Amino acid sequence: MNRMILALLLSVLGTTAVTAETLETVKSRGVLNCGANGQLPGFGIPDAQGNWTGFDVDYCRAIAAAIFNDPTKVKFVPLTAKDRFTALQSGDVDVLARNTTWTSSRDTQLGLNATAVNYYDGQGFIVRKTLKVNSALELGDASVCVQQGTTTELNLADYFRSNRMRLKTVTFATLDEALKAYDSGRCDALTTDASGLYSVRLKLAKADDHVVLPEIISKEPLTPFVRHGDDQWFDIVRWVHFALLNAEELNVGRANVDEQLKSDNPEIKRLLGTEGNFGEQFGLTKDWAYRIIKHVGNYGEIFERNLGQGSLLKITRGLNALWTKGGIQYAPPIR
Amino acid sequence: MQRRAGDGAIPFFHDPKILSIVFQVLLCTAILAFAGVAVWNAIDNLARTKIASGFGFWNVTAGFDIDQTLIAYSAQSSTYGRAFWVGLLNTLLVAALGIVFATILGFLIGLGRLSHNWLLSRLAAFYVETIRNLPLLLQLLFWYNAVLKALPELRDSQVLVGGVYLSNRGLYLPKPILGQNVWFVLIAFIFGLAASVAFALLARRNRDRTGQRWPVAVVTTALIVGLPALLLVATGFPIAFEVPKMGRFNISGGIEILPEFMALLFGLAIYTAAFIAEVVRAGILAVAKGQTEAAFALGLRPSLALRLIVIPQAMRVIIPPLTNQYLNLTKNSSLAVAIGYPDFVQIFTGTVLNQTGQAVEIVLLTMAVYLAMSLFTSLAMNIYNARVALTER
Numbered sequence: 234m235n236r237m238i239l240a241l242l243l244s245v246l247g248t249t250a251v252t253a254e255t256l257e258t259v260k261s262r263g264v265l266n267c268g269a270n271g272q273l274p275g276f277g278i279p280d281a282q283g284n285w286t287g288f289d290v291d292y293c294r295a296i297a298a299a300i301f302n303d304p305t306k307v308k309f310v311p312l313t314a315k316d317r318f319t320a321l322q323s324g325d326v327d328v329l330a331r332n333t334t335w336t337s338s339r340d341t342q343l344g345l346n347a348t349a350v351n352y353y354d355g356q357g358f359i360v361r362k363t364l365k366v367n368s369a370l371e372l373g374d375a376s377v378c379v380q381q382g383t384t385t386e387l388n389l390a391d392y393f394r395s396n397r398m399r400l401k402t403v404t405f406a407t408l409d410e411a412l413k414a415y416d417s418g419r420c421d422a423l424t425t426d427a428s429g430l431y432s433v434r435l436k437l438a439k440a441d442d443h444v445v446l447p448e449i450i451s452k453e454p455l456t457p458f459v460r461h462g463d464d465q466w467f468d469i470v471r472w473v474h475f476a477l478l479n480a481e482e483l484n485v486g487r488a489n490v491d492e493q494l495k496s497d498n499p500e501i502k503r504l505l506g507t508e509g510n511f512g513e514q515f516g517l518t519k520d521w522a523y524r525i526i527k528h529v530g531n532y533g534e535i536f537e538r539n540l541g542q543g544s545l546l547k548i549t550r551g552l553n554a555l556w557t558k559g560g561i562q563y564a565p566p567i568r
Numbered sequence: 569m570q571r572r573a574g575d576g577a578i579p580f581f582h583d584p585k586i587l588s589i590v591f592q593v594l595l596c597t598a599i600l601a602f603a604g605v606a607v608w609n610a611i612d613n614l615a616r617t618k619i620a621s622g623f624g625f626w627n628v629t630a631g632f633d634i635d636q637t638l639i640a641y642s643a644q645s646s647t648y649g650r651a652f653w654v655g656l657l658n659t660l661l662v663a664a665l666g667i668v669f670a671t672i673l674g675f676l677i678g679l680g681r682l683s684h685n686w687l688l689s690r691l692a693a694f695y696v697e698t699i700r701n702l703p704l705l706l707q708l709l710f711w712y713n714a715v716l717k718a719l720p721e722l723r724d725s726q727v728l729v730g731g732v733y734l735s736n737r738g739l740y741l742p743k744p745i746l747g748q749n750v751w752f753v754l755i756a757f758i759f760g761l762a763a764s765v766a767f768a769l770l771a772r773r774n775r776d777r778t779g780q781r782w783p784v785a786v787v788t789t790a791l792i793v794g795l796p797a798l799l800l801v802a803t804g805f806p807i808a809f810e811v812p813k814m815g816r817f818n819i820s821g822g823i824e825i826l827p828e829f830m831a832l833l834f835g836l837a838i839y840t841a842a843f844i845a846e847v848v849r850a851g852i853l854a855v856a857k858g859q860t861e862a863a864f865a866l867g868l869r870p871s872l873a874l875r876l877i878v879i880p881q882a883m884r885v886i887i888p889p890l891t892n893q894y895l896n897l898t899k900n901s902s903l904a905v906a907i908g909y910p911d912f913v914q915i916f917t918g919t920v921l922n923q924t925g926q927a928v929e930i931v932l933l934t935m936a937v938y939l940a941m942s943l944f945t946s947l948a949m950n951i952y953n954a955r956v957a958l959t960e961r
Contacts (some may be wrong), residue, residue, distance in 0.1 A: 315922045322619060322925065343925035344619030364817075375817040376737065381914070382922035390633045390643035401631040401818060403828075406918065414908065418736050418826070421817045461617045464892045496577045 234464065241367035255459070255466035256516050257298070257501055263307045270325035271311025274432040275539050276332045276533040279351040280372035286308045289330040291529050292351060292457055295473050296328065297523040298528040299512075313407050315382035318343050320409040321458060328470055330457040330558040332426065334384040341456070342434045347456040353552040353561060355449035356388050357427040362444050363423060373398035378411040378420035380404075385425055388451040397462050405417055412436060422446075428452050469515050477562035482555055486532040491521060501565050511567050520560045522567070532562065583600035610928060625924040627651075632919055634910045636826055644931060648920050655915035658936065662832055662911065663898040663941075669837035670897060671890075674844025679874075682847050699842035705733065705903055707839055712831035712907040719827075722818070739825040740812035747806030757796040764788035791814065828909035832901065840897045850877055851886035884954045891949035895942050903940075912937065 259265050270277030277287035285307075291358055294304035310326050320345055321329045332354075333339075335347040358377075360366050361448060369392070379386050381404045393400035403420055405411040408429065415423040416437055434440045457474070459467050480486070483501050485493045493501055501519065502508035505526075506519035513519060529535065533555075540548045554560025578587050617734040626649040633643045635872050638657040641650055681692035699707070719736045764787070771782040802809075812822030855878050863873035904911035905918065913934065921930045 263733050272926055318922065318925050319927045320616065322927070338923070339925075341618075342620040344614075344617040372817075372818065381918050384921065386633075387631045387923075390631060394644055400633060402635050403908055404633075404635070404910065404914070404919070410906075410908065413713070417713075418721050419717070420951075461619075472778055 234265070253402075256469065259300060259327055262422050263301075264308050265297045265300065266326045266327070267295060267296075267307050267308040268312045268320055268329035268331050269293065270331045273332065273406060273429060275544060275548075276429065277309070277311075277330075279309070280310075286539065288352065288535060290456070291333060291539065292473065293328065293476065293536045295525045295529045295535075296470060298524045299473055299476075300471070302518075302524045302528075306527040307528065310351075310453045313382070314380055315406060315419060315445065317382075318345065318568060321345060321460060324460075325519050327466070328457055328459055332429070332455045334426075335454045336384060346355075346459045346461055346467050347458055347464070347472040348456040348467060350456050351474050352428065352455040354426040354428050354453035354455050356385055356424060356451040356453060357388070357430050357449055358422045358424050358446040358478070359430050359443050360422045360446060362442055367444065369446045369450065370396060372422055374401070375421040376401040376403060376419070377387065378405065378415040378423045380408045380411050381406050383425075386511050389424055392450045393543045394408055400424045409436075425449055426455070428540065428546075428548060430538075431548055435508075435545055460498045464517055464535075469517065472515060473525060474507060474532075475564040476525055476567070477529075477532040477535065477568060478555065478562055480522065481504055481533040484536055485531060487527055490526045494523070500566070509568075518567065579904075588674070593621035614928070620924070620926060621929065623856060624930060625920075626925060628924075630920070630923075632917060633922070636829065636910050640828050648924065651920055652912075652916050652933075655910065655912035658910055658915075659898075659912040660908070660941075661900055662829065662836065662904070665893050666833055666836040666840065666897050666901065668834070669839035670844055670893070672835060674893075675848055677841060677845035678848025678852070680851060681845060696842045696845050700840055700846075704835065704900055705837050705906060708835040708903055708907055712828065713837045715834075716827040716831055724815075731809065733812055733814075733822075735819075736827060737818065738827045739830065740819045740823070741823040742809035742811045743822045744859045745808040745810055747808065749803040749867075752803055753796045753799050753806070755793035756799045757792070760791040762794075764791045821837055826909065828907050830902070831907055832904050832909045832911075836897050836900060839900075840893050843893050843896075847886055847889045847893065848882070850889075851882035854885045855881045880956070881958075884953070884958055886957060887949060887953040891946055894949065895944050898941055898945060899938060 240568065259554075267290075269285065270287070272278060273287070275284065275287060275327050277289045279285050287303060288548070290309065293307045296309045298304040300306075300402065310320065312320050312326075312329075312331060317329055317331055318339070320326050329345075332352070340347055358369050359371065362370075366372065373393075377400060379389055379402055380429065386402075386404065389402060403411075405414060407427060411420075411423060411425075412433055414420060417566055423430075425486045427445070430445050430471055434443060434445070437443055450478075454457065459470050479500075484503060485501060485504065490505070494507060496502065496503055496505075496507075499508065503511060503529060505523045506512055507523065508559065510519055510522035515521065518524075530538070536550065538554065541550065550558075551562055552561050554562065556563040584786075599904075603848075611621070627647050629644070630648050630651045631643055632651075634651065634654055635640060638653050638659055638661065639650075639654060640646075641654050677692045678693055680688050681696065683689045683692070717736055718735060720734045722737045724735075731742040743857055767782075767787055768784055771784050773870075775781055810821050812819045859877055859881065860873055863877040864870075868876065901911055902913040905914045916935045917930060921927055924930070
């Protein structure tokens with residue numbers, strides 16, 4: 234009797250175990266569960282109609298496009314910085330595309346895998362102009378508002394320590410709360426990733442009263458994360474990024490992708506699946522990259538639309554330009 | 569049972585006693601098996617995804633800052649274990665002070681609601697009905713955002729009296745620096761305290777014997793406050809004050825009380841006081857009217873009748889639900905996370921969990937801590953309850 238109950242329970246609970254076949258799970262569910270930011274314009278935020286937009290959001294749409302040929306088959310799960318890893322670990326989301334920094338402990342101890350750096354970022358400060366601060370090195374003894382559960386929280390302590398400055402941190406669960414506190418004068422400075430500072434400025438009551446300090450105090454390579462233990466899924470998420478980069482490098486974009494199907498360029502043919510069966514090696518279809526580009530565009534298009542000149546943020550490409558254009562975004566070839 | 573042995577007509581599978589044992593054994597086995605499988609499954613899942621497990625993180629350097637620490641803590645050298653204690657002490661501080669303030673306020677309002685003064689009782693009723701019918705989280709956000717943020721900016725903040733600053737950065741008080749001769753004052757204070765207790769006991773014995781009342785309040789005040797004050801003057805005021813000073817960004821020196829702490833303390837005390845007021849009112853109304861009338865008949869003034877006759881009898885009704893309110897307040901303090909006060913949940917279940925990724929261990933530990941705090945509070949209240957309970961003879 235005992236053994237029977239045990240066997241019964243085993244079969245019930247066994248199915249709740251984290252499965253290795255994420256792709257199969259996503260396909261049979263018919264929708265991709267994507268851990269997203271939800272509060273950060275430019276990276277992930279729903280608009281008034283509930284449509285999600287943003288740089289990281291488009292990565293999830295690209296993955297969905299590759300799998301389903303339909304970029305709308307994504308369920309976005311807004312996560313706080315604090316809760317994001319638990320949500321991925323427990324299987325609530327299939328992929329975490331939420332401006333998350335790649336660190337060694339997240340790659341190992343947290344049981345996650347960083348896929349590919351989709352945005353090279355660094356941490357900065359924003360202060361009120363009336364304080365007449367010109368450098369982060371003048372911030373000794375200042376109160377700094379920071380978001381909980383971020384590398385930012387740790388870098389901040391490191392930076393003040395190594396420059397022998399006293400620090401008063403005020404920690405909030407979300408960036409919005411930290412921002413509200415900063416805006417109402419609870420803190421002298423607010424710190425987050427430089428890209429975040431651009432979008433944070435838009436939310437301040439009087440954006441012109443604030444200035445972003447020139448110092449970048451850390452390396453913040455932002456990357457989508459997946460769970461340990463599913464190499465196929467890891468490859469898919471990583472190569473969606475590489476496909477986006479290769480498409481930009483080969484000048485294949487949303488507008489001309491159909492035309493490029495007739496291209497003789499062997500690299501373009503391999504990318505779009507008119508030659509070889511590289512998509513099938515991932516467990517996807519031959520035209521996986523065509524689907525991505527058709528629905529979402531290439532890396533440059535995603536960048537300009539959400540962060541660059543086509544957006545309110547007007548961030549320049551900088552380090553995130555292609556390696557052929559002075560940046561460090563570089564994708565391995567598809568072959 | 570005797571009959572069964574006699575006729576043997578009832579088969580064992582219809583015997584209620586045997587059946588109940590069988591079902592209990594089955595239920596227990598099922599529950600244990602379920603728990604066992606859940607644990608086994610969790611361990612298996614953690615191992616499969618190679619998530620770290622165990623309590624190895626305890627001695628690892630934390631690396632993040634905390635803005636209110638009652639014990640020494642630094643981001644550079646302190647461990648996650650140290651952060652655990654910092655958070656726990658911050659929670660205990662706000663819970664303990666919250667309980668004290670909520671009790672005082674709650675008793676006053678509960679008594680006020682029973683007052684014959686129409687305005688007073690209406691005001692108390694208004695307080696109770698407003699406060700207890702609004703969500704606590706909303707109230708905390710109100711105190712933090714609406715009230716504290718309405719305070720002046722740091723640079724416009726005024727010195728209130730003797731170096732006290734109040735601004736949206738918090739409350740800054742002068743910090744007493746004790747000189748050497750302060751020991752005399754301290755000893756005088758302790759002596760005054762001991763003498764007061766002795767005097768109160770003597771006064772009580774005297775009252776029981778003769779019915780005469782000694783002026784206990786006046787004498788104890790003189791002993792506890794007057795005596796140390798006298799010595800303070802005699803030794804030439806050996807206490808200096810470190811007055812808070814305005815720096816470039818912040819006030820430094822003195823005692824700093826965070827606005828987050830004040831908001832949480834206000835919110836918890838004011839919210840819980842509304843419930844305590846009702847508990848107190850119920851307790852007092854539970855004392856039969858005859859008791860008050862008897863006290864009046866004996867010539868006691870209303871205030872004495874309340875203090876000597878009604879409240880002692882009301883306490884045995886008040887204590888058990890009061891304990892509940894204390895437990896609620898302690899647990900509610902975890903809402904600190906919404907307004908940025910570094911309590912136990914914010915530090916340990918927040919940042920530490922996020923950085924170590926060990927949700928299972930940390931959440932279990934957090935639950936154990938709150939369970940221990942609650943059990944300790946109820947133990948203390950139960951002991952007190954046993955003392956005030958009506959002794960039935």
